[in-house]
Amino acid sequence: MKELKELMEYRSDVRVVDATLRDGGLVNDFYFTDDFVKDLYEANIKAGVDYMELGYKASKEMFDENKFGKWKFCNEDDIRAVVGDNATDLKLAVMADVGRCDYKKDIVNRSDSAIDLIRVATYVSTIPGAVDMIEDAAKKGYEVSCNIMAISNVQEGDLKVALDILGKTPVDVFYIVDSFGSLYPEQIARIADVYREFAAKYNKKIGIHAHNNQQLAFANTIEAVGDGVDWLDGTYASMGRGAGNYAMELLLGFLRNPKYNIFPVLQFIEKHMGKLREQGVVWGYDLQYLMTGLLNQHPRTAIQFTKDGRTDYSEFYKEVVAMD
Amino acid sequence: MKELKELMEYRSDVRVVDATLRDGGLVNDFYFTDDFVKDLYEANIKAGVDYMELGYKASKEMFDENKFGKWKFCNEDDIRAVVGDNATDLKLAVMADVGRCDYKKDIVNRSDSAIDLIRVATYVSTIPGAVDMIEDAAKKGYEVSCNIMAISNVQEGDLKVALDILGKTPVDVFYIVDSFGSLYPEQIARIADVYREFAAKYNKKIGIHAHNNQQLAFANTIEAVGDGVDWLDGTYASMGRGAGNYAMELLLGFLRNPKYNIFPVLQFIEKHMGKLREQGVVWGYDLQYLMTGLLNQHPRTAIQFTKDGRTDYSEFYKEVVAMD
Numbered sequence: 001m002k003e004l005k006e007l008m009e010y011r012s013d014v015r016v017v018d019a020t021l022r023d024g025g026l027v028n029d030f031y032f033t034d035d036f037v038k039d040l041y042e043a044n045i046k047a048g049v050d051y052m053e054l055g056y057k058a059s060k061e062m063f064d065e066n067k068f069g070k071w072k073f074c075n076e077d078d079i080r081a082v083v084g085d086n087a088t089d090l091k092l093a094v095m096a097d098v099g100r101c102d103y104k105k106d107i108v109n110r111s112d113s114a115i116d117l118i119r120v121a122t123y124v125s126t127i128p129g130a131v132d133m134i135e136d137a138a139k140k141g142y143e144v145s146c147n148i149m150a151i152s153n154v155q156e157g158d159l160k161v162a163l164d165i166l167g168k169t170p171v172d173v174f175y176i177v178d179s180f181g182s183l184y185p186e187q188i189a190r191i192a193d194v195y196r197e198f199a200a201k202y203n204k205k206i207g208i209h210a211h212n213n214q215q216l217a218f219a220n221t222i223e224a225v226g227d228g229v230d231w232l233d234g235t236y237a238s239m240g241r242g243a244g245n246y247a248m249e250l251l252l253g254f255l256r257n258p259k260y261n262i263f264p265v266l267q268f269i270e271k272h273m274g275k276l277r278e279q280g281v282v283w284g285y286d287l288q289y290l291m292t293g294l295l296n297q298h299p300r301t302a303i304q305f306t307k308d309g310r311t312d313y314s315e316f317y318k319e320v321v322a323m324d
Numbered sequence: 325m326k327e328l329k330e331l332m333e334y335r336s337d338v339r340v341v342d343a344t345l346r347d348g349g350l351v352n353d354f355y356f357t358d359d360f361v362k363d364l365y366e367a368n369i370k371a372g373v374d375y376m377e378l379g380y381k382a383s384k385e386m387f388d389e390n391k392f393g394k395w396k397f398c399n400e401d402d403i404r405a406v407v408g409d410n411a412t413d414l415k416l417a418v419m420a421d422v423g424r425c426d427y428k429k430d431i432v433n434r435s436d437s438a439i440d441l442i443r444v445a446t447y448v449s450t451i452p453g454a455v456d457m458i459e460d461a462a463k464k465g466y467e468v469s470c471n472i473m474a475i476s477n478v479q480e481g482d483l484k485v486a487l488d489i490l491g492k493t494p495v496d497v498f499y500i501v502d503s504f505g506s507l508y509p510e511q512i513a514r515i516a517d518v519y520r521e522f523a524a525k526y527n528k529k530i531g532i533h534a535h536n537n538q539q540l541a542f543a544n545t546i547e548a549v550g551d552g553v554d555w556l557d558g559t560y561a562s563m564g565r566g567a568g569n570y571a572m573e574l575l576l577g578f579l580r581n582p583k584y585n586i587f588p589v590l591q592f593i594e595k596h597m598g599k600l601r602e603q604g605v606v607w608g609y610d611l612q613y614l615m616t617g618l619l620n621q622h623p624r625t626a627i628q629f630t631k632d633g634r635t636d637y638s639e640f641y642k643e644v645v646a647m648d
Contacts (some may be wrong), residue, residue, distance in 0.1 A: 218543075272633055290577065
């Protein structure tokens with residue numbers, strides 16, 4: 001359902017989601033300076049970004065608060081210190097992983113929170129856990145999305161069952177998540193077809209969260225927009241786990257809705273992202289991520305390769321090809 | 325005419341063209357070591373690459389041989405020192421620019437040359453010059469392609485006239501060249517439609533040469549393959565002018581024809597490309613190239629920004645937006 005003529009027009013249903021703190025936090029253990037977070041918040045407002053994902057609501061039973069920056073936990077006080085009462089058009093989101101979030105305790109009623117949207121992250125195998133979290137979040141008054149991760153490993157039959165279950169919950173948005181960065185635009189188009197069927201049946205929206213292992217995060221996202229996908233996750237300068245995500249600056253250059261503005265994004269990157277790289281924070285396309293993407297594998301081996309400072313790419317290729 | 329099912333099959337008409345020395349030479353003035361060129365030649369053979377572009381046939385009247393590496397001129401002796409009699413399946417190509425090549429003198433008969441393919445590079449405005457070069461090359465026995473540069477600035481009506489003129493020449497391949505890296509996959513699909521009309525009429529092949537300003541070089545290339553485009557220019561590790569080209573390692577991972585092999589490409593990159601970067605050779609996606617791509621401008625201002633070591637991206641944005 002690509003809409004050729006629409007490169008000049010726009011759909012007002014599109015929602016741009018900045019996932020820099022959350023997906024980017026995975027490469028620096030969420031140790032962002034207050035200055036960084038405040039400037040990012042201001043840049044998002046000026047750029048017309050619709051949602052800013054602040055980080056995770058991670059279980060404090062499972063993760064030691066002293067071993068991570070505060071955006072892994074997103075305590076209400078820490079959020080308020082940045083956004084005050086957030087009297088802006090920018091909505092705030094956190095991610096909650098099935099099995100790694102004490103949501104009954106740690107997610108309070110929306111009326112007592114600065115957060116607007118709970119993003120439930122699940123594998124197809126943990127859908128019942130996701131359903132419970134979705135219902136909890138909706139009951140507390142939040143908007144809710146559900147990110148179905150590692151979709152490139154999911155059989156179409158199972159995906160349909162999952163979407164049919166999720167369709168009956170109060171979730172607002174179904175997400176396509178290419179966790180391994182292994183999908184090509186043609187495959188995105190096919191997966192979007194499946195999602196559209198259930199989105200139409202249950203009156204839900206569709207989102208996409210792409211990874212850049214094959215330098216296709218942006219291409220897959222704009223393919224998806226042409227296939228009826230509205231919610232688009234990106235990060236500033238592609239900052240994110242492994243090969244990173246699509247770059248916010250690419251998307252804001254592409255979107256035709258005049259509410260979006262690329263300039264504050266360029267300013268933010270100029271001020272902060274080069275500095276992060278100089279400090280040794282590493283992310284973005286490299287051969288090891290291409291390989292795990294090609295082979296449709298979780299990037300954990302490639303992340304380890306990066307951490308170890310290895311550059312023996314051909315040796316690594318032999319390792320991952322043999323991994324089964 | 326995207327062929328969804330074909331992600332599992334392949335078209336034997338596809339031709340992979342390695343443009344590393346030619347487009348990459350634009351960022352290091354063609355100063356490649358003999359070791360680099362020899363290893364690249366061997367890697368291409370092992371990887372199943374179909375054509376290797378060695379460089380330019382640049383006019384020695386216009387360019388001083390002492391100010392550039394030898395691959396700007398591609399003297400027959402220099403080629404022979406690497407390839408001998410090239411008793412392999414890898415074919416050899418050079419580029420000849422309209423107005424910057426003494427082709428009558430510098431391009432000898434194919435029977436006296438190691439070169440198989442002359443790639444004539446032209447703007448739409450210099451098509452008559454291209455026609456003369458195409459006829460000269462064909463008469464001398466070469467395969468001939470014609471690269472129509474800066475296609476994103478060409479009106480469809482003019483493009484049709486150009487293709488109709490070129491169709492009547494002995495040229496074998498029409499190339500789509502996104503010199504500014506400004507096109508989106510949907511636009512590639514539309515342009516490929518126009519090319520296909522004339523390729524069918526005159527029995528020609530179609531090629532694509534993409535740039536990575538918006539991280540779409542690979543995506544645009546695989547879009548084009550789905551639209552009947554067969555000749556695909558890439559470079560190792562994306563090495564090329566400005567934001568570079570699509571990465572050969574991405575394409576060889578994508579293509580399903582078992583004649584192609586990604587491993588020698590990984591080995592070559594591991595051995596040579598990190599070293600080039602350490603020596604200060606700079607190429608690849610960065611914000612300044614995104615901006616000229618978005619604005620559909622020649623990247624020369626962005627290349628200067630890079631050479632000057634500037635990182636004041638937002639200032640640069642103001643400069644290029646105002647440039648008219």
